Amino acid sequence: MAGRMIIVSNRLPVTVTKREGKFFFNPSAGGLATGLGSFYRETGGVWLGWPGISLESARGHEEDIITKLGELSCKPVFLSKRLIEKYYYGFSNKTLWPLFHYFLQYAVFDQKFWESYRRANRLFCEAVLEVAEPDSTIWVHDYQLLLLPQMLREKLPQATIGFFLHIPFPSYEIFRVLPWREEILKGLLGADLIGFHTYDYVRHFISSVRRILGFEHSLGIITTEDRVLRVDAFPMGIDYEKFAYAPEKKEVRQEIKRIKRRTGNRKVILSVDRLDYTKGIAERLKAYDQFLEKYPSYKEKVVLILVAVPSRTRVEHYMLLKKEVDELIGRINGRHGAFGWTPVWYLYRSLPFHTLAALYHIADVALVTPFRDGMNLIAKEYVATTSADHGMLVLSEMAGAASELGEAIIINPYNFSQMIEALREALEMAPEEKSLRNYLMKNRLRRYNVNRWAHEFMEKLYEIKEAQQAFVATNITKELLKEIKENFDKAAERIEFLDYDGTLVNFAGRPEAARPDEDLLNLLRKLTEIPKNEVVLISGRDKDTLEAWFGNIPLNLVAEHGVWIKEARGEWQMIEAISLDWKEAIRPVMENFADITPGAFIEEKDYALVWHYRKADPELSAQRARELKEALFDITQNLDLMVLEGNKVIEVKPVNINKGRAAKYFLEKKNFDFILAVGDDWTDEDLFEVMPEHAYTIKVGFGVSRARYRAKNPQEVRKILKTLVT
Ligand SMILES: O=P(O)(O)OC[C@H]1O[C@H](O[C@H]2O[C@H](CO)[C@@H](O)[C@H](O)[C@H]2O)[C@H](O)[C@@H](O)[C@@H]1O
Ligand SMILES: O=c1ccn([C@@H]2O[C@H](COP(=O)(O)OP(=O)(O)O)[C@@H](O)[C@H]2O)c(=O)[nH]1
Numbered sequence: 001m002a003g004r005m006i007i008v009s010n011r012l013p014v015t016v017t018k019r020e021g022k023f024f025f026n027p028s029a030g031g032l033a034t035g036l037g038s039f040y041r042e043t044g045g046v047w048l049g050w051p052g053i054s055l056e057s058a059r060g061h062e063e064d065i066i067t068k069l070g071e072l073s074c075k076p077v078f079l080s081k082r083l084i085e086k087y088y089y090g091f092s093n094k095t096l097w098p099l100f101h102y103f104l105q106y107a108v109f110d111q112k113f114w115e116s117y118r119r120a121n122r123l124f125c126e127a128v129l130e131v132a133e134p135d136s137t138i139w140v141h142d143y144q145l146l147l148l149p150q151m152l153r154e155k156l157p158q159a160t161i162g163f164f165l166h167i168p169f170p171s172y173e174i175f176r177v178l179p180w181r182e183e184i185l186k187g188l189l190g191a192d193l194i195g196f197h198t199y200d201y202v203r204h205f206i207s208s209v210r211r212i213l214g215f216e217h218s219l220g221i222i223t224t225e226d227r228v229l230r231v232d233a234f235p236m237g238i239d240y241e242k243f244a245y246a247p248e249k250k251e252v253r254q255e256i257k258r259i260k261r262r263t264g265n266r267k268v269i270l271s272v273d274r275l276d277y278t279k280g281i282a283e284r285l286k287a288y289d290q291f292l293e294k295y296p297s298y299k300e301k302v303v304l305i306l307v308a309v310p311s312r313t314r315v316e317h318y319m320l321l322k323k324e325v326d327e328l329i330g331r332i333n334g335r336h337g338a339f340g341w342t343p344v345w346y347l348y349r350s351l352p353f354h355t356l357a358a359l360y361h362i363a364d365v366a367l368v369t370p371f372r373d374g375m376n377l378i379a380k381e382y383v384a385t386t387s388a389d390h391g392m393l394v395l396s397e398m399a400g401a402a403s404e405l406g407e408a409i410i411i412n413p414y415n416f417s418q419m420i421e422a423l424r425e426a427l428e429m430a431p432e433e434k435s436l437r438n439y440l441m442k443n444r445l446r447r448y449n450v451n452r453w454a455h456e457f458m459e460k461l462y463e464i465k466e467a468q469q470a471f472v473a474t475n476i477t478k479e480l481l482k483e484i485k486e487n488f489d490k491a492a493e494r495i496e497f498l499d500y501d502g503t504l505v506n507f508a509g510r511p512e513a514a515r516p517d518e519d520l521l522n523l524l525r526k527l528t529e530i531p532k533n534e535v536v537l538i539s540g541r542d543k544d545t546l547e548a549w550f551g552n553i554p555l556n557l558v559a560e561h562g563v564w565i566k567e568a569r570g571e572w573q574m575i576e577a578i579s580l581d582w583k584e585a586i587r588p589v590m591e592n593f594a595d596i597t598p599g600a601f602i603e604e605k606d607y608a609l610v611w612h613y614r615k616a617d618p619e620l621s622a623q624r625a626r627e628l629k630e631a632l633f634d635i636t637q638n639l640d641l642m643v644l645e646g647n648k649v650i651e652v653k654p655v656n657i658n659k660g661r662a663a664k665y666f667l668e669k670k671n672f673d674f675i676l677a678v679g680d681d682w683t684d685e686d687l688f689e690v691m692p693e694h695a696y697t698i699k700v701g702f703g704v705s706r707a708r709y710r711a712k713n714p715q716e717v718r719k720i721l722k723t724l725v726t
Pocket of ligand 2: 375
């Protein structure tokens with residue numbers, strides 16, 4: 001790892017506030033800051049982020065703030081009031097936050113917010129560039145900085161860039177609503193590793209990438225136009241020991257005593273969150289209200305301590321929620337309260353660690369019932385701190401934490417009566433049962449703590465960085481172009497093998513739509529006019545199509561990957577006779593799969609059957625393609641056939657037909673001292689394989705290949721060919 005690790009998040013772990021002209025430095029609230037804090041201290045890295053105070057408020061004192069934060073290994077990114085309003089309160093918290101938490105009705109889509117979001121991401125990028133080296137490791141966090149990975153990639157192509165999303169990634173049906181969905185996904189794909197809390201979020205993300213950008217994935221590896229990256233689940237843990245041993249600390253013990261003096265023999269129900277509409281606080285209060293109604297014997301025997309940490313107070317829905325919660329608490333206390341008993345104790349502020357830990361330790365029940373939550377660390381911190389036979393967690397299935405805390409009482413936060421019964425069950429659960437459940441959860445939290453989380457993320461990040469090396473091939477440089485041209489000009493006998501689809505033209509929805517344009521036809525004509533030059537168009541297409549498109553140009557044509565050959569100005573002929581009997585066994589199977597996959601269809605070539613699925617639903621067709629392949633492998637086992645997977649096609653053809661064999665037919669005719677072979681998919685690998693050492697082999701697009709060089713796209717291939725004819 002080169003240099004210091006650079007962590008970037010919107011909010012620094014330290015928040016700066018200004019009161020009466022003085023600056024105060026306090027720990028930030030929220031899971032990201034508290035969770036990552038322990039790991040970051042250990043790495044000795046530098047953390048870049050917004051200090052929570054505006055540029056205007058900091059003006060004149062920037063240096064002092066920078067120095068003070070520097071002592072804590074933090075580097076502030078100052079943002080103006082205007083930018084904070086539109087980027088932080090705006091796009092981050094009025095657009096992305098509600099959308100990603102399935103509160104579509106709260107999401108605001110405003111072009112100005114988006115522009116500010118881009119500008120803020122750019123400012124973060126510039127701040128990173130001030131401290132980064134070309135091969136730095138940079139770990140970017142959360143939804144406020146979704147564009148940053150790609151911005152960094154453009155400036156630091158060699159850097160190791162990780163990204164972790166702390167909130168849910170919503171299903172494609174929600175994400176697709178976002179007007180800037182392509183830009184957001186592309187921004188993220190600049191990273192080498194993208195981490196999420198749960199596998200569900202991973203699935204949602206790769207599905208959006210596939211549907212919106214068309215990039216395929218396999219086993220968590222996404223292949224884009226020019227690189228591969230990894231996507232995986234890393235459920236964030238907590239600093240387990242800190243919480244588990246907290247009740248032994250003097251300060252916490254004193255706090256426990258102090259609070260217990262107030263609660264007396266009453267059972268304590270605890271609720272702690274940032275005051276956020278995703279947390280389900282108002283509904284939790286309503287459930288408590290109904291619980292007291294339904295089970296009046298609990299009156300005066302329980303108390304609900306509700307801690308709500310102020311958050312994003314300038315966003316309207318947060319203001320409204322504050323009002324609603326205040327009113328609900330007033331109503332419940334007014335309705336059920338008695339002399340000497342207040343049903344809800346309400347703390348609207350952030351608590352210091354010793355008070356929070358004391359509350360976790362005292363509480364008989366923790367109610368954690370968000371509508372949606374990326375992870376929810378409160379749930380984990382509570383389980384870690386409670387005595388095994390004392391506390392019980394009631395947890396929403398919509399929190400990422402539910403995937404790991406299955407022994408808690410899991411509820412659906414939209415199901416009121418379930419919430420009420422869960423509260424009763426938790427209050428009445430036998431100590432032995434609680435012990436059993438809590439030990440299992442505690443062990444899991446102890447093993448997969450926040451350090452393990454961060455280290456596993458880092459390990460996977462370096463792993464993918466190394467794996468990327470296998471995909472590196474030499475790009476077409478000016479020098480290379482010059483060399484190719486010189487060797488072409490001085491050669492006595494020349495030959496070019498050119499694949500068609502994906503090599504000379506881009507793919508189209510249906511095969512017949514990818515017709516050659518005039519520019520290409522002219523280029524090929526000019527190539528054939530050069531003396532001592534053979535041009536071989538070597539394609540998987542049927543001979544009638546090739547004949548119709550290229551019949552009047554003196555090209556050598558190879559159809560169906562080598563079944564048919566037509567030498568320049570000659571007739572179509574077969575290299576050897578091939579049986580066709582096998583088609584009757586294969587066609588019905590392919591037809592069946594085409595029937596059940598809307599958009600898929602069969603192409604029948606003389607000596608091959610091809611199942612196309614480019615136009616079908618990407619997820620359904622990928623699944624069907626896997627099933628079809630399996631079925632075909634079974635049938636073709638004892639036949640001399642091969643099943644090949646191409647770019648959105650599955651093809652069955654006789655085993656001895658391939659482009660390599662067809663290319664050899666030409667290579668054996670003369671001693672060519674200039675050879676060029678260009679292709680884009682696996683069928684062209686057979687072509688590259690038979691090429692002699694001195695041949696220029698070029699793969700079009702990204703991916704592992706036998707070819708020595710790589711062209712980006714058909715346009716770049718045409719550029720190479722154009723240099724040959726000039
Ligand atoms: O910075 P704020 O706007 O004040 O918000 C506080 C943080 O809230 C969010 O936390 C998330 O991260 C937790 C840890 O991974 C996770 O448990 C929780 O479910 C998430 O909501 C937010 O993602 C952070 O960026 C904020 O700093
Ligand atoms: O008064 C409080 C209440 C909560 N927290 C911390 O805030 C974090 C909340 O994280 P969570 O993942 O539950 O939700 P988020 O607020 O990030 O959405 C936890 O680590 C708590 O320890 C805190 O420092 N002071």
